[in-house]
Amino acid sequence: MSHVMNTYARLPVTFSHGQGCRITDIEGREYLDALSGIAVSTLGHAHPKLVAAISAQAGRMLHTSNLYRIREQEQLADKLCALSGMSEVFFSNSGAEANEAAIKLARFYGHKKQIELPTIIVMEKAFHGRTMATLSATGNRKAQAGFEPLVSGFVRVPYGDLEAISYVVEHHHNVVAVMLEVIQGEGGIHLADPDFYQEVRELCDARSLLMICDEVQCGMGRTGSWFGYQQVGVQPDIATLAKGLGSGVPIGACLVGGKAAGLFGPGNHGSTFGGNPLVSTAALTTIEVIEQEGLLANAAHIGDLIRKLFAEALAGTRGVVDIRGHGLMIGIELDRPCGELVGRGLAAGLLINVTADSVVRFLPPLIFSEADARELVERTAPLIKEFLAA
Ligand SMILES: *Cc1c(COP(=O)(O)O)cnc(C)c1O
Numbered sequence: 001m002s003h004v005m006n007t008y009a010r011l012p013v014t015f016s017h018g019q020g021c022r023i024t025d026i027e028g029r030e031y032l033d034a035l036s037g038i039a040v041s042t043l044g045h046a047h048p049k050l051v052a053a054i055s056a057q058a059g060r061m062l063h064t065s066n067l068y069r070i071r072e073q074e075q076l077a078d079k080l081c082a083l084s085g086m087s088e089v090f091f092s093n094s095g096a097e098a099n100e101a102a103i104k105l106a107r108f109y110g111h112k113k114q115i116e117l118p119t120i121i122v123m124e125k126a127f128h129g130r131t132m133a134t135l136s137a138t139g140n141r142k143a144q145a146g147f148e149p150l151v152s153g154f155v156r157v158p159y160g161d162l163e164a165i166s167y168v169v170e171h172h173h174n175v176v177a178v179m180l181e182v183i184q185g186e187g188g189i190h191l192a193d194p195d196f197y198q199e200v201r202e203l204c205d206a207r208s209l210l211m212i213c214d215e216v217q218c219g220m221g222r223t224g225s226w227f228g229y230q231q232v233g234v235q236p237d238i239a240t241l242a243k244g245l246g247s248g249v250p251i252g253a254c255l256v257g258g259k260a261a262g263l264f265g266p267g268n269h270g271s272t273f274g275g276n277p278l279v280s281t282a283a284l285t286t287i288e289v290i291e292q293e294g295l296l297a298n299a300a301h302i303g304d305l306i307r308k309l310f311a312e313a314l315a316g317t318r319g320v321v322d323i324r325g326h327g328l329m330i331g332i333e334l335d336r337p338c339g340e341l342v343g344r345g346l347a348a349g350l351l352i353n354v355t356a357d358s359v360v361r362f363l364p365p366l367i368f369s370e371a372d373a374r375e376l377v378e379r380t381a382p383l384i385k386e387f388l389a390a
Contacts (some may be wrong), residue, residue, distance in 0.1 A: 018045025084228025096129025189331025
């Protein structure tokens with residue numbers, strides 16, 4: 001085996017190049033990409049505008065430092081604030097780091113209110129990352145096992161349970177924030193009741209708590225609007241981004257507004273690479289192409305189409321529990337663990353995923369076409385049926 005640390009159960013395939021929603025392995029086999037490297041490749045592979053923008057930026061300058069002003073980073077912050085309704089952005093290199101910034105902000109906010117041991121309410125089945133604080137916020141015992149002591153200051157409630165949140169707020173005097181994913185991604189494509197998000201917002205307003213939305217997976221157009229919280233009609237105080245933001249170039253962001261704005265000053269947080277000229281250009285171009293090519297509407301339309309086609313193709317199939325999601329964040333829950341479907345998909349030339357043991361997950365590039373959608377369902381539904389019939 002290689003000298004790469006054995007932290008992933010990797011599939012036995014290596015890709016050499018991609019074009020649009022197709023990706024080719026080193027033996028020349030082509031695959032339909034319905035995963036986007038886990039919600040990352042927003043514009044698919046080798047999008048000519050992104051390639052041109054990154055190449056040109058590489059020719060000018062890759063990196064300076066956050067010791068200096070960075071024009072591309074300022075432009076990206078302006079753009080993200082205009083789209084999100086926020087007022088300030090901190091740039092990181094990943095989703096976990098964006099969430100670290102959010103967690104630090106919430107604690108800082110608490111300390112300003114003389115709360116010495118600030119507590120953040122987090123959800124069961126949540127995924128917020130693998131660093132110590134974000135792992136502690138994550139609602140997955142398997143991921144945490146062996147890494148104790150976890151970071152303190154988190155209280156967990158069932159996802160979508162407003163009463164549980166209210167109870168904790170009433171009985172625990174140190175609560176400073178509620179942190180959630182509008183659509184839980186790794187947890188199995190779970191959405192709460194539509195009223196839940198608004199009720200959390202109202203509770204946070206009434207109690208001066210910060211509402212933190214982890215948009216690392218559901219943000220950047222995947223649901224059919226720029227951010228998942230816009231689908232459910234709330235404006236959080238903090239929203240975190242990464243995955244699809246740079247369309248494959250590593251960049252994360254912590255967006256703040258409302259009560260969370262203006263908290264951090266020089267010295268409170270930082271990152272060497274965060275928002276450097278290269279990654280900021282990639283994100284700016286990603287946003288520009290999403291706008292120019294109407295990819296928000298496309299995500300909504302193609303997502304609906306995929307769910308409708310799967311519902312038809314799998315109608316009456318025993319073992320299919322639910323077909324759900326929003327836009328291009330789609331899950332098919334089966335009544336049993338189905339991890340082996342990933343390998344079967346690969347053998348059939350399909351990049352699909354399984355999360356939470358029994359949920360087949362699709363996160364296609366936002367450029368997915370109707371023809372791609374039909375092909376995906378025509379080729380995947382028989383694999384699911386075969387698997388369930390065995
Ligand atoms: C992937 C993910 C993260 C972690 O992002 P990394 O870039 O892997 O650190 C955090 N939150 C959510 C919702 C995610 O899907």
